[in-house]
Amino acid sequence: MGATLYVCTTCKAGSPVPEGELSPGARLHVALVAADVPDVRVVGVECLSACNTGCAVSLTKPGAWSYVYGRLTLDDVPAILEGAGKYAATTDGIVPWRDRPTVFRKQSIARIPPLTLDEAAE
Amino acid sequence: MGATLYVCTTCKAGSPVPEGELSPGARLHVALVAADVPDVRVVGVECLSACNTGCAVSLTKPGAWSYVYGRLTLDDVPAILEGAGKYAATTDGIVPWRDRPTVFRKQSIARIPPLTLDEAAE
Numbered sequence: 001m002g003a004t005l006y007v008c009t010t011c012k013a014g015s016p017v018p019e020g021e022l023s024p025g026a027r028l029h030v031a032l033v034a035a036d037v038p039d040v041r042v043v044g045v046e047c048l049s050a051c052n053t054g055c056a057v058s059l060t061k062p063g064a065w066s067y068v069y070g071r072l073t074l075d076d077v078p079a080i081l082e083g084a085g086k087y088a089a090t091t092d093g094i095v096p097w098r099d100r101p102t103v104f105r106k107q108s109i110a111r112i113p114p115l116t117l118d119e120a121a122e
Numbered sequence: 123m124g125a126t127l128y129v130c131t132t133c134k135a136g137s138p139v140p141e142g143e144l145s146p147g148a149r150l151h152v153a154l155v156a157a158d159v160p161d162v163r164v165v166g167v168e169c170l171s172a173c174n175t176g177c178a179v180s181l182t183k184p185g186a187w188s189y190v191y192g193r194l195t196l197d198d199v200p201a202i203l204e205g206a207g208k209y210a211a212t213t214d215g216i217v218p219w220r221d222r223p224t225v226f227r228k229q230s231i232a233r234i235p236p237l238t239l240d241e242a243a244e
Binding site: 048049050056060061062066068070108110113 | 184
């Protein structure tokens with residue numbers, strides 16, 4: 001099973017959204033969903049509860065560590081897609097540090113161990 | 123299957139840890155693991171990648187939303203345990219807002235949808 005890239009579509013990134021315009025999160029979702037990364041499914045969600053650090057996305061897949069990244073903009077779309085592809089290619093979700101896009105190294109909000117984990121370390 | 127409460131044992135909560143002393147995260151883990159909450163398994167992990175918002179914990183279980191909370195101290199132990207028990211009693215991981223401990227309402231770092239989700243909303 002491939003990876004899922006959840007994209008918060010309600011993120012306002014700290015600014016009010018003018019009536020009739022898409023939120024920054026919705027625009028990020030549109031840009032990411034338009035791409036085609038093997039084994040990566042892009043799904044919009046209404047809130048990732050990371051409102052203080054939006055725009056936010058989450059990468060998850062069965063049996064692997066899940067990650068949340070924040071403070072993202074449209075400029076980060078290529079790096080997000082690159083990182084998502086590398087994540088999908090792992091079994092445990094852990095992409096070697098040197099191989100991670102800079103935005104994934106510097107803008108990690110949190111990660112959650114796989115459910116099977118009893119004691120974890122990177 | 124019950125819930126798992128992951129506790130970051132490496133969190134320094136923004137301060138250097140004197141040699142020979144436990145980190146704030148390790149002390150939080152000791153306090154939480156000593157408690158006995160039905161259907162909640164407390165597991166220490168080496169890093170939740172939430173270093174800017176430590177101490178951090180994560181609540182997760184199969185088929186449910188996972189949550190990460192941060193900026194926690196030993197004073198929050200009773201509220202964390204209360205919230206973990208309520209989380210364990212849900213099927214989807216979503217505790218009604220009014221029933222959440224204040225620390226869970228105000229110190230959410232992020233949440234991740236269950237893997238089965240196609241389109242999510244609270």
